[in-house]
Amino acid sequence: MHKQSFGGGDAMSLLSSTTRGTITRATLTKDIRLEWRSKDALNSMLFFSLLVVVIFSLSFDPLAEESRRIAGGLVWVAFLFAAVVALNQTWARELRNQVLDAYRVSPAPPNALFMAKALGNFFIVSLLEALMTPLFIIFYNLRALGPAWQLIPIGLLGTWALVVNGTFFAAISLRTRSRELMLPLLLFPISIPAVLGMVAGTTAILTGENSAHFWIVLLLTYDVVFTTACLALFEKVLEAE
Numbered sequence: 001m002h003k004q005s006f007g008g009g010d011a012m013s014l015l016s017s018t019t020r021g022t023i024t025r026a027t028l029t030k031d032i033r034l035e036w037r038s039k040d041a042l043n044s045m046l047f048f049s050l051l052v053v054v055i056f057s058l059s060f061d062p063l064a065e066e067s068r069r070i071a072g073g074l075v076w077v078a079f080l081f082a083a084v085v086a087l088n089q090t091w092a093r094e095l096r097n098q099v100l101d102a103y104r105v106s107p108a109p110p111n112a113l114f115m116a117k118a119l120g121n122f123f124i125v126s127l128l129e130a131l132m133t134p135l136f137i138i139f140y141n142l143r144a145l146g147p148a149w150q151l152i153p154i155g156l157l158g159t160w161a162l163v164v165n166g167t168f169f170a171a172i173s174l175r176t177r178s179r180e181l182m183l184p185l186l187l188f189p190i191s192i193p194a195v196l197g198m199v200a201g202t203t204a205i206l207t208g209e210n211s212a213h214f215w216i217v218l219l220l221t222y223d224v225v226f227t228t229a230c231l232a233l234f235e236k237v238l239e240a241e
Helices: 002-038 040-059 064-088 092-105 110-140 148-172 179-190 192-207 213-240
Strands: none
Touching: 002 040, 002 110, 040 064, 040 110, 064 110, 064 148, 064 179, 064 192, 092 213, 110 148, 110 213, 148 179, 148 192, 148 213, 179 192, 192 213
């Protein structure tokens, strides 16, 4: 009797995992396809980032050493503000035709929807970073004096830190009257440790003066903690809509 119960529980768990994965892939594919067709968020983010690059490059002409010290802050602040543009549109499509209401009453697991949205935002913001990073390198004549490969984990972990919290807080502020203003007010304060890790880690690699290992571990810990918290709380947020 005990074996039958255990086997049934394993089957239900496997079915739930399969369903969750299917819903996540379907939602993620749909979001990426819609964004690729419209390019609303990507075009807005690119325009904003280009403005930041051009304005700062025209405002001052730093030496190579000064560029390495300030570039980390400029790059990540530009990406942070540009990411808010995409994050503000995360749930906008789901409001149309009461898609969120239908999802709420369906048996689909809320975490699957959240992960699909977070992964979609991660893809879009990472694409922006891949397009804009060469421009930052050219305009500010950047060259890493430390191990350049460490910029990859800092970029990936830092981007995920922004999008996982941004996706969660965008859902919280979805039905507020001024959600475009509410999202930055919620996201920026809680992202301070991650932004500090991204900026300090990038600066350490560019200048070669310190090791970025501590900042990589900090970002990894931050991602694990806040991803777990967002997944645990998202169902409550969805039900409260």
